[in-house]
Amino acid sequence: MTLVEEFPGVRVRAPGKINVYLEIGPRKDDGYHDLATAYQAINLFEDVVATHSDEFSLALTGTVDLIGVPVDESNLALRAARLLQRASGYSGGVHLDIRKEVPVAGGMGGGSADAAAALVACDALWGTGLSSRELHDLAAQLGADVPFALMGGTAIGTGRGDVLNPALARGRFEWVIVTNQIGMSTPATYDEIDRLREEHAGKIPAVHETPSVPASVLHALRAGDPRMLADVIHNDLQAAALRLRPDLGEVLERGEAAGALASLVSGSGPTLAFLAESKAEARALQQALESAGHEALNVSGPVHGARIV
Template sequence: MSLAEEFQGVRVRAPGKINVFLAVGALQSDGYHELATTFQAVSLFEDVVATLSDDFTISVTGSVDVSGVPADETNLALQAAQLLATETGYEGGVHLDIRKEVPVAGGMGGGSADAAAALVACDALWGTDLSSQELHRLAAQLGADVPFALKGGTAVGTRRGDELSAALAHGRFEWVIVPNPVGLSTPAVYREVDRHRGEHQEALGEVSATPSVDAGVLQALRAGDARLLADVIRNDLQAATLRLRPDLADVLEFGETSGALAGLVSGSGPTVAFLVEDTTKADELRRVLMSAGHEAIHVYGPVHGARIV
C-alpha cells in the first residue's frame, strides 16, 4: 500500500547546503569542469508536499522571495517527478506544493533540494519503492547538487560533484548566512572563472583537471573544530563571483571583522556564509549584521538529507 492510499499527500523536507570547500578543475572539452567539494547540509529547509493528480503541476510559496522561481516544466522539482514517472512507468501525475526557505539563486542548492524532495515524495506517493541507489542515479541526472540533497550530512563530492563519499564530521558547526535579493547565474560565474584563468594563465600556472579536497578540511571536520576549519575553507568560484558582484566583498570584509572566524561565498553566490565559533558568537554576529542593514540568518550543520516528515 502506498502512502497515497492512506493520506492525502506526502510531505518531504530537504536541506540547503554550504560548500565548505570547492575546488574547480580546468575547463574540459565537453564544456564542463570536474569539481572536488565538501558539502555540509544546513538547517534551512525546503518542504515539498506531493498529492495525486492527473497532470504534473506545481505551486511555489515561501519565506523567501519566490518571484523568480518557475512554476512550469522548467522547474527542477517537476522535472524530477516526470523523470521518476518515466523511469518507473507510472502513468498518473502529481501536484507539488513547494514551500521554500533556502534563498533563491543563492548558491545554497534550494532548487536541488526541491528536486531531491520531489523524488522521495513521489516515490512514496506512487508506491514505486525505488532503492536509495536508484534514487541517487535519477538525482544525478537532474544536477550535481541533487544527490547531496538526498544524502545530507557532510560529504565529499567529486567529478561533477555528484559522486559522493561520506565525510565524518563530529559536533555541530555554526554559520551565519547573509542572503542577497539579486541572484547570480551559475553558468555566468563559471564563464568568468574560465575567462580569468585564460587571461592570466602565465601567472596562475596550470590548473589541474581533477582537483581534490584538502586533507586539512577533512581533519577539521573530524575534529569538530571550527577554528581549524576556518583556516582551510576555500571556494574557487569566489573570486569570479566578486568580480561580477563587487558589493559582496564589502559584506565579507564586514563579517570577518565583526566576529566571524572566516567567511566565504556559498557556491556560486550571492549568499555569503560566515563560520563562527559557537551559538553565542552566531547570535552576536547576526545582530551586528542586521544592525548594519543586512539580512542575516543563523543556521547550523550538518543536518539530515531529504526525508518524509
Template sequence: MSSSRPRSVHVRAPGKINVFMRVGSLLEDGYHDVATAYQAVSLYEDVRAEHADDFSVAVQGTVDTSGVPTDDSNLAIKAAKLLAKATGYTGGVKLTINKHVPVAGGMGGGSADAAATLVACDALWGTELHREKLHALAAQLGADVPFALTGGTAVGLGRGDELSPALAQGQFQWVLALADYGMSTPEVYSELDKHRERHKQDIFPSEPQPNVDANVLQALRAGDPRMLAEALHNDLQAPALHLRPELAEVLEAGEEAGALAGIVSGSGPTIAFLAPDLDGALEIQVALSAARMTALKVTGPVHGARIVHD
C-alpha cells in the same frame, strides 16, 4: 492504487554550503570537474505532493520566488516526470513548494526541491524505489541533487555528484548573509575561466581533476571550527566578487563582527560565515542585521530529504 496509499506526502530537504570548492580546468565538453566538500545546513525547502492526473507546481515561501519557473523547466517537475518514467507510473502529481533557501543563491535550493520531490512522489505513488535507484535518478537531474538526498557532510567529485560521506563531528555554527538578488552559475564559471586566462602568468594552472584538501577533511572530522576556518576555500569566490564587488563589503562586515572566516557559497551570492560557537553566531547575526543585511543563523550538518509526518 491501494486504499492505504497516502493522500499527500510532505518532504523537507536542506540547503547546502560548499565549505571547500576547487574547480578543474575547462574540459572539451565545456564543463569543469570539481572537488567539493558539502555541508547540509538547517535552512530547508518543504515540498508537498498530492495525487493529480497531470504535473503541476505552485511555489511560495519566505524568499523571493518570482524567478522560479512553474512550467516543465522547474527542476521539481523534471524530478517527478523522471521518477514516473523510470517506474512506469501513469498518473501525475500536484506539487506545492515552500521555499526558504534563496533562489539562485549558491545553496542548492532547486536541487533540494528536486530531491524532496523524488522522495515525496516515491512515497505518494508507492513506487518504493531503493535508495541507490533514487540516487541514480537524482544524479541525472543535477550535481547537487544527490547531496540534497543524502545530506550530512560529503565530498563530491566529478561534476559534484560522485559522493562519498565525510566524517564530521559535532555541530558547526554558521551565519548566512543573503543577497536580494541571484547569480547565474554558468556566468560565474565563465568569469572563472576569464579570470584564469587574465592571470595565467601569476597563478598555477588548474588541474583537470582536482581533489579536496586533506586539512578540510581533518577539520570536519575533528569538529573544530577554527581549523575549518583556516581550510575554507572556493575557486568561484574571486569571479563572484568580480561580478558583484559589493560582496567584498559583506565579507568584511562578517569578519569584523567576529566570524572566524567567511566564504561565498557555491557560485554565490550567499555568504556563509563560520562562527566560533553559538554565542558568536548570535553576535554576528545581530551585527549584520544592524547593518541592514538579511542574516540567518543555521547549523550543520543536518540530514537529507526526509518525510515529515504532519
C-alpha cells in the same frame, strides 16, 4: 491501511547546503568543469508535499523571494517527478506544493533540494519502490547538487559534484549567512573563472586536472573544530563571483571585522557564509550584520538529507 492510503499526500523535507571547500578544474571539451567539494547540509529546508493528480502541476510559497522560480515544466521539482514517472512506468501525475526557505539563485542548492524532495515524495506516493541507488542515479541526471540533497550530512563530491562519499563531521558547525535580493547565474560565474584564469595565466597556481579536497579539510570536519575549519575553507569561484559583484567583498570584510572566524561566497554566489565559533558568537555576528542593514540568518549543520516528515 498504508500511510499513503491514510493521508492524501506525502511531505518531504530536504536541506540547503554550503560548500565549505570547492576546487574547480579546467573547462572540458563539453563545456563543463570537474570539481571537488566538501558539502555540508544546513538547517534551511525546502518542504515538498506531493498529492495524487492526473496532471503535473505545482504551487509555491515560502519565506524567501520567489521571483524567478518557474512554475512550469522547467521547474526542477517537476522535472524530477517526470523523470521518476518515466523510470518507473507510473501512469498518473502529481501536484507538488513547495515551501521554500533556501534563498533563490543563491548558490545554496534550493532548487536541487526541491528536486530531491520531489523524488522521495513521488516514490512514496506512487509506491514505485525504487532503491536508494536508483534514486541517486535519477538525482544525478537532474543536476550535480541533487544527489547531495538526497544524502545530506557532510560529504565529499567529485566529478561534477554528484559522485559522493560521506564524510565524518563531529558536533555542529554554526554559520551566519547573508542573503542578497539579486541572484547570480551559475554559468556566468563559471564563465568568469575561465576568463580570470586566462587573463592571469602564469601568475596563479596551476589548475589541477583532477580537483581534490585536502586532507586538512577532512581533519577539521572530523574534529568538529570550527577554528581548524576556518583555516582551510575555500571557494575557487569566489574570485569570479567578486569580479561580477564587487559589493559582496565589502560584506565579507564587514563580517570578518564583526567576529567571523572565516567567510566565503557560498557556491556560485551571491549568498555569503560566515563561520562562527559558537552559537552565541553566531548570534552576535548575525545581529551585527543586521545592524549594518543586511539580511542575516543563523544556521547550523550538518543535518539530514531528504526524508519524509
